[in-house]
Amino acid sequence: MVTRAVITLPNPVKAGKVFEVRATVAHAMETGYRTSDDGTRLPRDLVRRFECRLDGELVFAADLYAAISANPYLAFWMRAGQSCELTFSWRGDNGFEHRETRALTVA
Structure with a gap:
């Protein structure tokens, strides 16, 4: 299964200034509470953890x-003092794991 993530960063950012990071990942997020057409319960399949480093x-x-x-869509604010690398990771049920890396340019 191919997972698609969309990450939005300003480019470049100003050193020491706060900026917004936006990230979303394509995932169905099945709760485990719904049933299929034949009445069987659909297994839970959630993204359980998101991290940005x-x-x-x-x-x-x-x-x-x-x-x-x-x-799931997440937005948060952060600051950076110098150019660096941001790593985004999503982990979930059934062994789901997706990781993306982006270069952050600080001017």
Whole structure:
């Protein structure tokens, strides 16, 4: 299965200034409470954890639960003092794991 993520970063950002990061990942987010047409319960399949790391240091994390919609979208604010690498990771049920890396240019 191919997973698609969309990450939005300003480019470049100003050193020490706060900026917004937006990230979403394509995932159905099945809660485990619904049933199929034949009445069998659909198995739970959720993204459970999102993390963003700046050069390996955790800068934002979120634990996600069944109330989160499909294709979970997260937005948060951060600052950086120099150009670096941001790593985004999503982990979930049934061995789901997706990771993306973006270069962040600081001017």
